[in-house]
Amino acid sequence: MIQTLKMAFRDLGRNRRRSFFSSLAVGVGLAMLILMSSVVTGEMGGAIENAIKLQSGHIQIRAATYDENKSSLKWEDLVANPDEIANQIGALSQVKSATPRLYASGFLSSGNQSAGAKITGIDPLSPANDPYREGVISGSYLNPDDRDAVLIGKPMAEKLKLKVGDNVALSLNTADGNVQEQIFIVKGIYTTNTYGFDGATVFLPLIKAQAMTQTENHASAIFILLKDTAMTDTVIPVLSVPANLEVKSWKDLNALFVEWEAMAQSYIVIFYMIILAITASVIINTLIMSVYERTREIGILSAIGMRGGRIMMLFLAESSMLAVGGVILGLIIGVLGTLYFNVNGFYIGNMGLSGIVITDTIYAKLTMDNLVNLTIMTFVVTLLSGLYPAVMASRMQPVAALRAEK
Amino acid sequence: MEVVKIENVTRVYQIGKLETRALQGVNLSIASEEFTSLVGPSGSGKTTLLQMIGCLDQPTSGRVIVNGKDVTKLNRNQRADMRRENIGFIFQFFALIPTLSAYENIEMPLLLNGQGAGERKARVMELLKAVDLTDRANNRPDQLSGGQQQRVAIARALAPKPALILADEPTANLDTENGRQVMDIMQKLNKDTGVTFVFATHDPRVINYARRVVTLQDGLIEKESKPVKK
Structure with a gap:
């Protein structure tokens, strides 16, 4: 296992620029997810609290x-x-x-x-x-x-x-x-x-x-x-x-807003998926290029008796290293970006949404749940992206691989 | 004792509508400790035959028996295990892993075999000494000459103590001096360890090292002979 990791690390080192930019793509993807999630959490949380404080209260008692x-x-x-x-x-x-x-x-x-x-x-x-x-x-x-x-x-x-x-x-x-x-x-x-x-x-x-x-x-x-x-x-x-009176909670009183929040959460999931798909395609592309460049090496490893499963592990180790590097970069960029918008806010001006009380500045708010979930999600997607190139490498016929141009 | 037995092996490649018969019913037997050369012009089937013996490819028909086992009946992983445990390869283009040092390249088959660290180290050092590269142990392939790289490849092929070593044009990319050194080492290891060597070549100087020469022509064995030493 250690030898596999060592080989994977050195393989990534062969084309440092490509490996760095691939990790950066994962990092930027994660940073965007963290920022988006923080802005949405800040906006939703802030807007709900704002609506309660200014408009609805937590509870109202009214005539039925x-x-x-x-x-x-x-x-x-x-x-x-x-x-x-x-x-x-x-x-x-x-x-x-x-x-x-x-x-x-x-x-x-x-x-x-x-x-x-x-x-x-x-x-x-x-x-x-x-x-x-x-x-x-x-x-x-x-x-x-x-x-x-x-x-x-x-x-x-x-x-x-x-x-x-x-x-x-x-x-x-x-x-x-x-x-x-x-x-x-x-x-x-x-x-x-x-x-x-x-x-x-x-x-x-x-x-x-x-x-x-x-x-x-x-x-x-x-x-x-x-x-x-x-x-x-x-x-x-x-x-x-x-x-003759009835009690209404803030959820009843802000029904439109609660509905809008649920809809916004659905849209945000679509954005998450788009970002993750872009990240995944970069990793798949990097590893497929790597597989093609190293076809003969795969043939050599196969010739000396390395089983397909182990060849697959080698490429998965590479994608996991890209994932680790990307996640570290993403956490640094994402958390720093969130801190900036947490302090300085993100000015949106008048959104012109009637019935929804939104302040003109959104302050990003990062929750530990979101941070952990998004990090795990990015890591897993990056790992899974390595699966196809890894399977491709493991299924190469040794004779055809050995015949490949160096 | 018989290490390799080839029984009526054919290999047909289908490229589009074109059918190429690389082997057309080859029968061959190679005994333990042999130092055999497969010769013949390009396209005669030397490399294809080596690939069949080395479990890298499967025949279209016929049987290939290595170390008493019919390898045509093995699945992909079993063939990989067969190669790892019984067969060493030396290729024309050296075929070392560029990211690993000479030491690590030689160690790789031992790692795949699951040998312990101490055992591996002793074996790698022994082989580095045998190919006279002890001082180059930590060099990566791009820091070694062609001859040195081929010597590392020989050491790697020998590492798991295989019954058989297959070499495809082992001196084709080497100058005369390095080619001679490589053949000398192979010959010495054959004598010292008793490992069977089968190598494909069309270099007359290399053929002279063989104790048995099998000549192929158009996918068939044309003749067998013993080289005439000058």
């Missing part, structure tokens, strides 16, 4: 009749006495924060510019709303008793050419189906680095939103953040809510 798409404000579609329910839920040990929210559809206008908006009434003091408070880039955050202040996103401010202190007309639907309009002052401009969310969401203090929409002591939902996403399935069964 509430239709999210219509942002219904009819009392029967809303949660009555929301503070009381939020306080009860907030007392649970797994819950980080529970707060009522009121959603209404409306539009903002300034001068001759206008834009549709999802008006969200929030309790400014709730920790669940920290991402908006922390995202204020101009002006200041809302107070619970503000009566003419709004917090708008940066893209909305740019679109309507608004700055802090400007007046803006806000029109929205009310519980009885009328439209209410009022002039507000832009108190603050925020960003969550999520173009789609920031461009559409306008915040008002909950009490003001309830007053304007005539929903009084009602909310569209109780927005619940847990201490850990993994707790979701254990918390839902212990929540007791009145019969």
Whole structure:
């Protein structure tokens, strides 16, 4: 075995440049797999967390009749006495924060510019709303008793050419189906680095939103953040809510996103297969060339009594050495590349995907599972690539092989 | 004792529609310790006959018996085992593995036979001494002259102590002096160890070394003789 490995190593050394580039091809293939997987993991993980933090929470309690798409404000579609329910839920040990929210559809206008908006009434003091408070880039955050202040996103401010202190007309639907309009002052401009969310969401203090929409002591939902996403399935069964309400998990609330993620994972597997196929073809090509160049040597080995199986082992040893070299190169390139994108991120700008909350910068995230799986997958594919040339070498007729030109 | 027995062996090559009869019913017997030369013009069937004896090729018909075993009935792996254990080869183009040193080339058949490290080392050193290449043990083929390479090939052929050594034009790529040295070594080893040598050649100087000369013509044995030494 040692002699076989020694021979394989020296054979690769005969054409160092070709061997190096073959290993490099494996390495680049693995590095690309690692980078792709890290970017996708970063994007998916980040986007889900972002969607939970900004839009859906881990759990929402809503009226069973509430239709999210219509942002219904009819009392029967809303949660009555929301503070009381939020306080009860907030007392649970797994819950980080529970707060009522009121959603209404409306539009903002300034001068001759206008834009549709999802008006969200929030309790400014709730920790669940920290991402908006922390995202204020101009002006200041809302107070619970503000009566003419709004917090708008940066893209909305740019679109309507608004700055802090400007007046803006806000029109929205009310519980009885009328439209209410009022002039507000832009108190603050925020960003969550999520173009789609920031461009559409306008915040008002909950009490003001309830007053304007005539929903009084009602909310569209109780927005619940847990201490850990993994707790979701254990918390839902212990929540007791009145019969007219229902409990929805972040998976229900981000169904489109979850579906999109599954689809993206399928596509990514196709990309993996393409990269591995390219890598495999390089290795097959290298080893077939090697077999043809060494046909006479194969004949000599066969003549002195080396069995076909052992000749096959020799070529498999070569492909495994190329695989080892390639995997080492790939791990170095892939991990360094991932570290770079983990720190600096990968700017994608506005993806323009409605209903999916994706930040404008993706930070690569490498998991040990992905690293190990991709490394093993690349190694095995490279080894298997050596199988065909190895079988070809082992099946050569000694007489024909000895007759080959040197 | 008979080392090789060829019984009515034919070998027909089919290349497209063209049929070439390389051997047309050869009968030959080679006894132990013989130093036999197969001679004849190009295309007479010398190399084909050596390949049959060496289990490198299979006859179209007839039987080839080596060391008492009918090798025409062996499968691919059994023929490889037969070559490894009973037959040594010396080729015109030296046929050494370029990535291995002289020592490692000689050691290769012993490794394939599964011999222990100590046993292998002793045998390789003994053979390097016999072909006068002890000081070249660590040189790779490209660092050796043609004559030295052929001497390594002889040592490798002898390494597993085979019953039979087959040499195909062993001096064709060597100058006169190196050719003479190689033939001297082969002759000496034949005398000292008793191993049977069968070599194909059309070099008259080499033929003179043989104790028996078998002449082939058009795939048939034309005559047998003993060379007339000048």
